[in-house]
Amino acid sequence: MTIAASLKKRLKYFDVEVSFSCASKSMMVMIGPSGGGKTTIIRMLAGLTAPDEGQVIFGEEVWFDSARRINVTPQKRRLGYVFQDYNLFPHLNLLDNAAFAAVDKKEVDGLFDLFKISHLRKRKPHMVSGGERQRCAICQALARHPRLLLLDEPFSALDVVTRRGLREELKSLKGSLSCPIIYVTHDINEALFLADEILPVVEGKNDDGWMQRTITREPGEGTAAKGAREPRLSLVY
Amino acid sequence: MDYLALYVTLKLALVTTVILMVIAAPIAYLLAYYRFPGKSLLEALVYLPMALPPTVIGFYLIIVMSPKGFIGHAWESLTGGSLLFTFLGITIASIIYSIPFAVSPMKAAFSKIDRRLLENAYVLGLSKRATFLRVIIPNSLNGIAAAAVLVFLHSIGAFGVLLMVGGSIPGETKVASIAIYEAVETMNYQAAGMIALSFIPISYAFLLLINKLNEDSRT
Incomplete structure (x- = not known):
């Protein structure tokens, strides 16, 4: 495409x-x-x-x-869009954020392993560093199987x-x-x-x-x- | 002590609060996120009950709820009964009387949410309705709770508007504030004092709750 x-x-x-x-x-x-x-x-x-x-x-x-x-x-x-910040929903933990629009919620675990944030899955966005937030934001975008x-x-x-x-x-x-x-x-x-x-x-x-x-x-x-x-x-x- | 009047008051306040949360949320959403012609007129209309004397609101409610008024007439042809001097009648009055106190904190909470969060929800495939339920509401819980507490407190204090629309029928429309008024009228200061005293811990507890919510939303 x-x-x-x-x-x-x-x-x-x-x-x-x-x-x-x-x-x-x-x-x-x-x-x-x-x-x-x-x-x-x-x-x-x-x-x-x-x-x-x-x-x-x-x-x-x-x-x-x-x-x-x-x-x-x-x-x-159906695209993925990662902003400088503000991708993550403050009321959800990282796992729920990444699974927010996931095609298959089970894939999120694999993405978290890949981006090395598995240990932070239950943390809320304000409890992790900026880099970890952006990793999660990329997981969120990828879990949707974006076409772009x-x-x-x-x-x-x-x-x-x-x-x-x-x-x-x-x-x-x-x-x-x-x-x-x-x-x-x-x-x-x-x-x-x-x-x-x-x-x-x-x-x-x-x-x-x-x-x-x-x-x-x-x-x-x-x-x-x-x-x-x-x-x-x-x-x- | 007039427990029945206290019961009617608390029931009225609770019903008003629950119904107003549902009615006010979409109005607050509209006012927080949309620009449309006549918006400032609509907004002023929503806040008008706050600026009008309760007896003025009561007067117009009598006009529309009486069997000749359009709401009263429709109700009567539907059910055969009257709206005036009923619990339903004072519930409607109480809702209209308190609507500004529900819309205002909710609108403030909705407006505070970063638009980029909503845009991200749209990009992730959520409709506006789903975004409202899954993003806006969960991130406005403090504002919604503040609105609920304010409406509850404002409803237990209503007097003039309820007296005009509902009169003072024990168990139906006689709320605590009216019971106090009547007890004083008949020089029964002890009865008035008992009901009056019961308000203080309720109102005080709710004010503490509001302060707590405001502190939480600031951090």
Whole structure:
């Protein structure tokens, strides 16, 4: 299955206007400075925000088409979406959180073993660390057997060491997943480490030169230069 | 001591609380999550009983519940009986009198839930209704409990509105606050004092409960 999208959305300071596609078993990393429209794009794929114009097509299914007035609800898209935080329901323990929408609740145990959080299954989200919460959030998304996995800066609230560990776990997990994965980050290292394809997005538009400008430390201008500081910092680690 | 009046009071407060929790939840949900034309008008209407003198509410309830009023007329043609001076009549009055105290804390609790949690529930395949039952309600239990306690306390204190709609029929509409009033009218201060005294531990215990709930929801 391939997810193909062509999206237009008017935002307050700029317009989002991108086209891309991502095939099964492939991870596309969307990278760019913060506030550049990446989350808006992901939300449009999930069906949480409607584009002004464009199409989202998954395999043979049309999820969104402005011309034909089609907009499939997020419930029916059957995808996994891991946010930076706020995936877990505070009133449920980790096990119930991961099993919340599981196709087969028995699979959750295996996922917990894989992500090494089995011993925390009875803990509530506020009683575990940020890294453990994000592990559980990924289990929650995977237990639903998603047809598309969206990860929106899932590790950026974590400390560097935890982040690197999870990044590696995700990379090794990637091979066993058969769905397309779209990963959002503003960290160039993370992008280079994980990506099969990279889609740089600056102010809502695809900007293929952004990565190179940022890495080679060309004196940039405006927001590109501002956003570039974050990845540069991360090159230290 | 007029145990019968106390019994009617507690029964009325309990029935009012249970029914209001069910009625108020969808109203609070609507007010917390949706924007629609006329929303502020609806919200003011829901809170209006709090701002009106109880006798004014009582007066309009008499008008609509009397055999000539639309509710009273419909009830009479359905059952042959009257709504005024019955327990059902004062239950309706009590519900309308207390509705702001149910909706307001529930709305506050619902609004406090992070929208991203709801969006995650939608992505995970839950309908809005299922999200309400499985995510919003379990994460608003403190607010719902606070609403229940407030409604209960407010209902046991109702006087004017119940007197107008229900009169003072022992075992049916004569609640404790009316019994106190009547005992004082007949200079029976001992009887009035006994009933009055029984309110203090009840109200005090419930206030402690509210404070506890508020503390819990802050942590």
